[in-house]
Amino acid sequence: MSLNETYDPDNIFAKIVRGDMACVQLYETDDILAFMDVFPQSRGHCLVIHKKADATNLFDIDASALAGLAGAVQKVATAVKTGLKPDGVRIAQFNGAPAGQTVFHLHFHIIPIYEGEALGVHAAGGPAPAETLEPIAAAIRAAL
Numbered sequence: 001m002s003l004n005e006t007y008d009p010d011n012i013f014a015k016i017v018r019g020d021m022a023c024v025q026l027y028e029t030d031d032i033l034a035f036m037d038v039f040p041q042s043r044g045h046c047l048v049i050h051k052k053a054d055a056t057n058l059f060d061i062d063a064s065a066l067a068g069l070a071g072a073v074q075k076v077a078t079a080v081k082t083g084l085k086p087d088g089v090r091i092a093q094f095n096g097a098p099a100g101q102t103v104f105h106l107h108f109h110i111i112p113i114y115e116g117e118a119l120g121v122h123a124a125g126g127p128a129p130a131e132t133l134e135p136i137a138a139a140i141r142a143a144l
């Protein structure tokens with residue numbers, strides 16, 4: 001998908017926002033949703049999206065909405081840091097399929113890094129069952 005592609009309201013994350021698809025939720029406001037990545041690259045890998053911006057990528061959102069999203073990324077990343085005590089935290093965001101984007105609804109990855117543990121492959125492998133993600137999510141939620 002090119003960088004100038006029109007937003008598809010039937011993408012997976014739009015379905016999650018509408019409640020048409022399940023997610024293990026972490027944090028929600030009128031504008032923001034944070035939830036666990038179902039193909040986690042590490043323990044606590046989660047995603048933060050804007051619910052209303054209808055933005056495919058970083059170039060498709062106005063600056064004030066992006067600022068709100070960035071604030072939410074910081075808030076959830078702080079809870080990941082406090083709740084899971086990783087050794088590092090990677091924030092990632094991909095624009096366009098050639099850059100690695102696979103879901104075309106703007107999102108930020110929060111990926112905890114644990115020393116000595118290799119990251120899983122991006123957007124690959126089997127989906128993690130909700131029962132596995134839920135206790136990790138609970139630790140993050142408790143720190144929000």
Ligand code: 5GP
Nearest residue numbers: 012023036037038039094100101102103123
């Ligand atoms: P991207 O490749 O677009 O930067 O990241 C998309 C992310 O969404 C990937 O890390 C992938 O694991 C995750 N993902 C794909 N499908 C689903 C889904 O149905 N639910 C959740 N929670 N995450 C998903």
